[in-house]
Amino acid sequence: MSETLLPVDWNVPRIIRQRVGKTVGPQRAIFEEGHLLLVLHRPPSAGQQEREGCFVWRTPDGQWYSTHHGSSGEALERFLHEYRQRIETLDQQEERASTAGQYFQVIEHLGPLLRAIRHVHHVLQQAREAVPDDMELLDCRNRAYELERTAEILFQDTKNAMEFLVARRAEDQAAAARRTEALALRLNVLAAVFLPVAVLSGVWEVEPSAIQRHWEQPWTSAGIILAGGLMGAIITWLVSRGRKS
Numbered sequence: 001m002s003e004t005l006l007p008v009d010w011n012v013p014r015i016i017r018q019r020v021g022k023t024v025g026p027q028r029a030i031f032e033e034g035h036l037l038l039v040l041h042r043p044p045s046a047g048q049q050e051r052e053g054c055f056v057w058r059t060p061d062g063q064w065y066s067t068h069h070g071s072s073g074e075a076l077e078r079f080l081h082e083y084r085q086r087i088e089t090l091d092q093q094e095e096r097a098s099t100a101g102q103y104f105q106v107i108e109h110l111g112p113l114l115r116a117i118r119h120v121h122h123v124l125q126q127a128r129e130a131v132p133d134d135m136e137l138l139d140c141r142n143r144a145y146e147l148e149r150t151a152e153i154l155f156q157d158t159k160n161a162m163e164f165l166v167a168r169r170a171e172d173q174a175a176a177a178r179r180t181e182a183l184a185l186r187l188n189v190l191a192a193v194f195l196p197v198a199v200l201s202g203v204w205e206v207e208p209s210a211i212q213r214h215w216e217q218p219w220t221s222a223g224i225i226l227a228g229g230l231m232g233a234i235i236t237w238l239v240s241r242g243r244k245s
Helices: 012-021 074-097 100-130 134-204 209-213 218-244
Strands: 028-032 034-043 055-058 064-066
Touching: 012 028, 012 034, 028 100, 034 100, 055 074, 064 074, 074 100, 074 134, 100 134
Parallel strands: none
Antiparallel strands: 028 034, 034 055, 055 064
């Protein structure tokens, strides 16, 4: 039985197996006796607690082996392609997003992906320093940097879009509240003006709608209207003054 997670048929130095252990652990580069082992994480999903490991081994003579992407020089490229596909999928979701919930869903998935690809870039930089003559490592390091940068830009753009949407909704709600308040104020002014008229008309047994029929008492009707309007204006002025204070 294998002492570590590495395949039993991999002829890696024992010290490397001891350094890997029985759990994946953080992403890292291990260089011993000319052998390079990359302990990487496959693209994570939102809410995923444990990371799925991917081990890439380079022999001293430049042969590459991978636990998930075959035994060829394209193992690292295939590994990075998984990240590229995931980032492109989230980019498409961001373009289709129209609500704060949809934007948040993109951020929720993009956050752990960004952290993972950032660590991948760091590991490949360590590998590049350990094996400076390997041009494939150089190319993969550069691709990892591009993916990290793309993920960072997408994360920031999505966050800005969500914050802008939330701010615009808040402004729309504030504007609607101001319009409702202005309408309520107008209704209160109308009530304050015409309520005294209605009260005085009731006291004097004069209906405002029938003023034109009271030709025999034109000054009485006009006086009631003027008195009621004046009282309403005074009440409205007192109320508005109290609100300002």
